């Protein structure tokens with residue numbers, strides 16, 4: 001596809017790749033997908049003060065705006081990061097995201113945790129850039145990144161919501177299984193409409209470049225946090241929106257993980273000292289800042305593999321797990337968050 005949006009081709013940014021298939025309906029499903037956001041929100045509300053303090057983030061970019069649920073940091077002209085702050089108990093956005101603008105187009109990253117969150121960033125993009133978003137990139141299926149997509153929808157049909165084809169499939173599957181009753185943990189809000197992406201990147205296309213006018217953004221397919229993750233790369237300045245492949249200061253969520261692929265993705269992703277990384281949760285970071293995160297992932301991997309080698313089931317092994325003090329303090333969004341990591345490794349290695 002060379003033209004990304006329909007109504008006014010002369011005034012639309014172009015996608016320089018042919019990998020985007022747009023013939024799907026994004027408004028058809030009712031229900032909500034359960035993602036790590038719901039867990040994050042609930043657990044941070046109940047977390048002890050020390051844990052929440054550990055996850056409290058400090059601004060690293062130029063402060064642009066602060067709300068009870070997020071702050072907006074300007075990384076460069078036309079590039080803003082949204083860093084969600086859940087410590088106050090407001091879960092409007094929960095995940096991080098951002099806004100990237102060129103001369104001909106505006107792209108937002110993530111749908112956030114609620115329709116109110118989506119509406120908020122949609123309006124913010126208009127205020128900061130002078131135009132409504134042309135694109136929204138959804139990095140993966142989880143609800144804290146996708147539940148708010150509805151908030152972007154406009155009468156003119158925009159913006160185009162981009163994800164991998166696999167992510168859309170997974171979202172549709174989960175939306176179809178949401179019942180009218182809350183799940184056992186009371187986390188699913190069945191009143192939230194699942195908006196399915198309409199700009200799909202097929203599995204065979206490793207990357208997609210979008211020209212916003214004087215600024216290119218490249219979307220790259222990866223996997224590990226989920227079976228299909230996207231990272232969003234801005235060329236100038238060097239900024240990567242990592243989605244939930246990176247958690248900064250919070251133990252990562254492995255509920256849909258393929259852990260060996262996750263580590264491979266991080267090896268490839270965290271390779272540039274000049275890049276500003278915008279994680280899925282937590283503060284902006286440099287490669288250097290994220291070394292403890294990578295070490296944590298490897299440490300967890302070793303512990304899980306050792307348990308498997310010793311015949312200790314994940315259901316027991318996670319309860320023995322502790323993070324070395326040398327890796328710093330990592331918030332836990334629920335008391336049994338390690339369990340998901342050990343179960344994911346067990347599932348991958350034992351089948």
Ligand SMILES: [Zn+2]
Nearest residue numbers: 035036142244
């Ligand atoms: Zn996630």
